[in-house]
Amino acid sequence: MFPAKFDYYRASTVQEALDLLDAHDEAKLLAGGHSLIPMMKLRLAQPPALIDIGRIAELSGISRDGSSMRIGALTRHAEIAASELLHRECPLIAEAASKIGDPQVRNKGTIGGNIAHADPASDLPAVLIASGATIHLLAAGGSREVAAGEFFVGLLTTALGANEVITHLSVPAQPANSGSSYLKVEHPASGYAVCGAAAIVTLGADGNCSAAALCYNGITDSACNAEAVAGALAGGALDDATIGAAVDDHLAISDPLGDVHASGEYRLHLAKVYGKRALKRARDRARA
Numbered sequence: 001m002f003p004a005k006f007d008y009y010r011a012s013t014v015q016e017a018l019d020l021l022d023a024h025d026e027a028k029l030l031a032g033g034h035s036l037i038p039m040m041k042l043r044l045a046q047p048p049a050l051i052d053i054g055r056i057a058e059l060s061g062i063s064r065d066g067s068s069m070r071i072g073a074l075t076r077h078a079e080i081a082a083s084e085l086l087h088r089e090c091p092l093i094a095e096a097a098s099k100i101g102d103p104q105v106r107n108k109g110t111i112g113g114n115i116a117h118a119d120p121a122s123d124l125p126a127v128l129i130a131s132g133a134t135i136h137l138l139a140a141g142g143s144r145e146v147a148a149g150e151f152f153v154g155l156l157t158t159a160l161g162a163n164e165v166i167t168h169l170s171v172p173a174q175p176a177n178s179g180s181s182y183l184k185v186e187h188p189a190s191g192y193a194v195c196g197a198a199a200i201v202t203l204g205a206d207g208n209c210s211a212a213a214l215c216y217n218g219i220t221d222s223a224c225n226a227e228a229v230a231g232a233l234a235g236g237a238l239d240d241a242t243i244g245a246a247v248d249d250h251l252a253i254s255d256p257l258g259d260v261h262a263s264g265e266y267r268l269h270l271a272k273v274y275g276k277r278a279l280k281r282a283r284d285r286a287r288a
């Protein structure tokens, strides 16, 4: 399959990318190309112009920024999975990145492209919501920040404006006395999440749960936050029975996706099973 005809531009700075976006209606940014190029080959996307940002050094890299970690939009999944800083401070995102696709996808795909594409089966959205991450956007008119919980709007749809570039993400360091876990049931060919469960739990001085988060990929048309489960766990003991009851009694997901890989009913079943497992593993890691 061949894409429709398009013009190609390569930007060497973020400013150049912004100028090109303003100059070319309906143009698309090209990062790793692992979602956009397949869409173009299938003629599901036919941008008249591509603006290649893949060589803009200022968009790449991982560093500490106060109590958060700064991850450039062009940072590849493989770099995130291998980052010692992230393993230490934000282990949930490093764990999820290590489970994306296969080595080729992890070596080409970028975090900015992944979240801009907003595939419901992507691994990063639920992880970023559970972590309380912030997404930093830049346009010719200025910059703005969007909380991950408000960035993912629906199927392949985000809060990103047409002429905006994702420059970087801020991911808060995981609190002391906490543990996290990302578990997924993956599609056997692509690795995409049929169900991905991201959990973080923090223990108080008494050993009880002082805070929890549980978010899912692959279950609905965009990542969903099981806030009621987290609320039910806060303040209580984190034994297996309490975790089981919190998920069984408080997990409320409407309109689950159903497709050739899994029915909606099966996805809801997976959400319960993997939500409990992810919370238990996060608790065990917090206690270790």
Ligand SMILES: Cc1cc2nc3c(=O)[nH]c(=O)nc-3n(C[C@H](O)[C@H](O)[C@H](O)COP(=O)(O)OP(=O)(O)OC[C@H]3O[C@@H](n4cnc5c(N)ncnc54)[C@H](O)[C@@H]3O)c2cc1C
Binding pocket: 028, 029, 030, 031, 032, 033, 034, 035, 036, 037, 038, 073, 074, 099, 100, 101, 102, 105, 108, 109, 110, 111, 112, 113, 114, 115, 116, 117, 119, 121, 122, 123, 124, 160, 164, 165, 166, 167, 190, 191, 192, 193
């Ligand atoms: C075989 C295969 C298996 C995969 N398996 C998984 C998996 O298991 N889990 C998973 O999460 N993902 C998976 N992916 C997707 C992969 O993670 C891609 O990296 C990701 O979806 C897109 O990133 P990219 O850098 O290739 O973006 P591109 O394809 O270049 O761009 C995607 C979209 O993002 C926009 N964009 C890119 N960068 C920016 C930016 N900085 N600012 C604004 N917009 C931007 C583009 O304009 C385009 O609309 C898979 C892909 C393939 C091909």
